Amino acid sequence: MSRLFCLYGTLILLVTGGCKEAVPVITDSFSSEIRLNQIGYYPDAVKKAVVVTELENEKFSIVDSVSGDAVFSGTLSEPLDWEMAGEVVRIADFSEFTETGSYHIYIKDVGFSFPFEIKEHVLLPVFRGSIKGLYFQRAGMALDKKYASQWHRALGHPDDSVLYHxxxxxxxxxxxxxxxxxxxxxxxxxxxxxxFPLGQFFLLEEQYPNSVSDGDLNIPESGNAISDYLDELKYEMDWVLTMQDEDGGMFHKLTTKNFEGMVMPHEATNQRYIVGKGTAASLDFAGAAAQAARVFMPYNSAYAEKCLQAAKKAFNWSIENPQLTFVNPEDISTGQYGDTNFDDEFFWAGAQLYITTSDITYLEQLNKEQIDFNYSPGDGWTKFMRFMGIFTLLENKSLVPDELYDELKEGILSTADALTERTKTNDYFQCVDDFQWGSNSDVLNTAMIIAQAYRLENKPEYLTAVRQSVDYILGTNALGYSFVTGFGDNPPMFIHHRQSAADGIVDPVPGLLSGGPNDDKQDIAAGVIYPENVAPMKSWVDHEDSYASNEICLNWNSPLTYILGFLEQESK
Incomplete structure (x- = not known):
């Protein structure tokens, strides 16, 4: 390509491929009206920024962050009236630009975008950060400065003598x-x-083993010759195993009677209780423990066998107690995680146990007549488990009868096709059009379905849809935020997270995903103030009191980790 000098008054630009728009010197002031992935893009990815502007026939430039040179230019699209976002926008499509480097978008009268990169493995830091975020959530141990940096803290909640409720x-x-x-x-x-999150985490390990190496995360177990990822998952699995009753059923939760105040873990000293027992917890545990048995078998066969036997006991208990619904007792007001229909849980647990044991009894117990392939916003811990069962059955074709396998494959591909089509017309190129509690996890769970379709049929449009879901999470959204703490130039700073609120540190704990826009805004009753007449995609506030839009949660980080890990492995 030729490199030309172009004179625009007193500005001289070194550009590639011809004369581009003149740009001023890059400053530290960036426009929130240019929404893009604040981390960056793989070189071959579709790359689209969304610009909130009424300007017509306006040019945009890609500017090298180091040299300040304009290296690519294009023209913004015709205006798009996006009702869910409450905006008129134009698209800056720079997909054809593939040179690695660090860049900004510049638009005259709008300004510079946040910086972003184009390179291979561009999402690797966020992927690892989303897992390290789990370390910061550890109960029962102090977080040493060696591993936790400025977020080190004292031990909280040893839970070595918890009262039974x-x-x-x-x-x-x-x-x-x-x-x-x-x-x-x-x-x-x-x-x-x-x-449920363990199931999503385990799926990544089964499909892409060794995505994380020993030492990658800088956690206390680093250096033990086992993946840091498995070390972190085991820390959670070890706890869940303790919650099984002698008869095989699972206690529902370990909790205080009421939520603690916004204090550090070691200052949250109210009495904790073992609360409830039920079919949902027992089946969810059976599914996760059966997966754990497969995942840990190559590294720790005794531990894997322990998980398997516990999974069998929990499943058998659930067969004998198929409708034991958990409801918070009158004196308990913490998270209920309630459910009244356990078809999805039975399917997930049965599928996992069948694949782990090859015992045809588990396959025969699956309710194959009522498999629902449709995803609805809010399909989290109550319904998404059926998809987790489907994913595992599709991963093990040799063990699944042909007729069932074909049905599952057709169903997932059909759902993925429908979801992918939505990304072509939905505001900000993602699949969700109903923004509920944890809407960011809906964006990522739909991406998980599309990712499975990509594993079945390597259609480029599937990969693009998954990538654009991550673009949405990392800044290409109506709020212009990267929703992962500590990543991007405009991340949440005031998440609803007790340690982050109480530790006296400006930056919140990194690697945690904010719940995202929630049009129901349940926390208004608690005094949280949203902008007046706010559009659904903007029903979010960066305030620590906003538990309805800005809390973090394990089952939001788990699909984030899966999708980031998937893209890091498939974008090669």
Whole structure:
């Protein structure tokens, strides 16, 4: 390509391929009206920024962050009226630009965008950061400065002598139930929402083993010749195993009676209880433990066998207690994680146990007549488990009868096709058009479905849809935020997270995904103020009181980690 000098008054630009728009010197002031992936793009990816402007026939330039040179130019699209975002926007499409480097977009009268990179493995730091975020959620241990940097803290919640609540079925005694991750912005631990995320984390390890090496995460177990990823997952699995009753059923949660205040873990000293017992927790655990048995078998066969036997016991208990619904007792007000229909949980647990054991009994118990392939916003811990079962069955074609395999494959491809089509017309190129609690996890769970379709049929449009879902999470959204703490130039700073609120450190704990826009805005009753008449895609505030839009949660980080890991492996 030729390199030309172009004179624009007193500005001289060194450009590639012809004369481009003149650009001023890059400053530290960036426009929030240019929304793009603040981390960056793989060289061969579709690359689109969304610009909120009424300017017509306006040019945009890609500017090298180091040299300040304009290296590519294009013209913004015709205006698009996006109702979900409440905006009129234009698209800057620079997909054809593939040179690696660090860049900004510049638009006259709009300004410079946040910086971004184009390179291979561009998402690797966020991928590892999303896993390291789990370390910061560890209960029952101090976080040493060597591993936690400025976020080091004292030990909180050893949970070595937890009282049984009467709802557990036990009137006296205590349970030794240490370790595990804090579930969300609170300090409680929930079996349902430990097992479901573990299932998504384990899926990544099964499909892309050794995505994380020993030492990659700088955690206490680094250097033990086992992947840091498996070390971190085991810390949670160790806790969940302690929550199994002698008869095989699972206690529902380990919690205080009410949520603690915004204090550090070691300052949250209210009595904790083992609360409830039910079918949902037991089946979710059975599914995750059966996966754990497969994942850990090459490294620790005794531990894998322990997980498998526990999974069998929990499943058998659930067969005998198929409709034991958990509801918070009157004196407990922490997260309920309730459910009343356990078809999805039975399918997930049965599928995992069948693949682990090859025992045809588990396959025969699957309710194959009512497999629902449709994804609806809000399909989190209550319904997404059926997809987790489907994914595992599709990964093990040799063990699945042809007729069932074909049905599952057709169903996933059909759903993925429909979701992919939505990305072509939806505001900000993602699949969700109903923004509920944890909408960012909906964006990523739909991406997980499309990712499985890509593993079945390597259609480029599937990969593009998954990548654009991540673009949305990392800045190409109506708020112009990268929703992952510590990543991007405009991340959340005031997440609903007790440690981040109480530790006196400006930056919140890194690697945690904010819940995202929530049009229901349940926390208005608690005094959270949203902009007046705010559009659905903007129903989010960066405020620590906003538990409805800006909390973090294990089952939001798990699809984030999966999708980032998937892209790092498939974008080669």
């Amino acid at each position: 009467p709802s557990s079925g036990k009137q006296t005694g205590t349970l030794n139930s240490p370790k595990g991750w804090y579930d969300a912005g609170d300090y409680n631990k929930y079996v349902v929402n430990a097992s």
